[in-house]
Amino acid sequence: xxxxxxxxxxxxxxxxxxxxxxxxxxxxxxxxxxxxxxxxxxxxxxxxxxxxxxxxxxxxxxxxxxxxxxxxxxxxxxxxxxxxxxxxxxxxxxxxxxxxxxxxxxx
Amino acid sequence: xxxxxxxxxxxxxxxxxxxxxxxxxxxxxxxxxxxxxxxxxxxxxxxxxxxxxxxxxxxxxxxxxxxxxxxxxxxxxxxxxxxxxxxxxxxxxxxxxxxxxxxxxxxxxxxxxx
Numbered sequence: 001x002x003x004x005x006x007x008x009x010x011x012x013x014x015x016x017x018x019x020x021x022x023x024x025x026x027x028x029x030x031x032x033x034x035x036x037x038x039x040x041x042x043x044x045x046x047x048x049x050x051x052x053x054x055x056x057x058x059x060x061x062x063x064x065x066x067x068x069x070x071x072x073x074x075x076x077x078x079x080x081x082x083x084x085x086x087x088x089x090x091x092x093x094x095x096x097x098x099x100x101x102x103x104x105x106x107x
Numbered sequence: 108x109x110x111x112x113x114x115x116x117x118x119x120x121x122x123x124x125x126x127x128x129x130x131x132x133x134x135x136x137x138x139x140x141x142x143x144x145x146x147x148x149x150x151x152x153x154x155x156x157x158x159x160x161x162x163x164x165x166x167x168x169x170x171x172x173x174x175x176x177x178x179x180x181x182x183x184x185x186x187x188x189x190x191x192x193x194x195x196x197x198x199x200x201x202x203x204x205x206x207x208x209x210x211x212x213x214x215x216x217x218x219x220x221x
């Protein structure tokens with residue numbers, strides 16, 4: 001069993017829908033990263049958070065350290081949001097990656 | 108200017124060969140990483156260097172050897188390549204050890220071993 005589990009594995013949404021991707025972890029981490037990997041292969045860091053909530057444009061990330069759970073929300077989804085979203089927990093000298101959520105947003 | 112650049116983008120080679128992948132960052136970060144992404148798109152950290160010192164060394168074959176000549180460079184040398192080494196390798200950097208700043212990734216090097 002992976003230390004970091006993501007759900008769903010695959011997600012298809014209509015343009016404009018509100019999307020939630022979940023990340024649960026079983027190890028003690030100090031911070032959690034949300035990454036986006038586009039079909040072209042490049043990886044971009046979306047958020048790094050250790051508590052509470054962060055917002056950037058239409059993206060919102062939340063984390064509950066006690067419940068060992070984080071969520072990534074996308075409001076008003078758009079086809080350009082189609083990508084693989086990966087969460088990764090870090091202890092500072094260890095990284096634990098989720099298996100990724102493949103999101104497809106249909107126009 | 109590209110923040111984290113790695114070369115080459117594609118690398119096709121035969122089993123048994125020795126190859127290197129280069130990585131450079133111009134962000135002034137003091138920590139650099141090598142990650143491997145397998146065919147199922149699962150990312151796994153291989154190495155991490157902080158100020159040229161090795162701080163993470165996951166269980167990878169010793170055919171893989173990172174070399175950090177300075178804080179801005181972390182190269183990956185692979186000896187005696189095997190079919191199972193085929194993957195996409197990503198270099199990344201951060202201002203701290205992943206705690207104080209986001210990760211910045213290179214565009215990846217797709218290694219194919221035939």
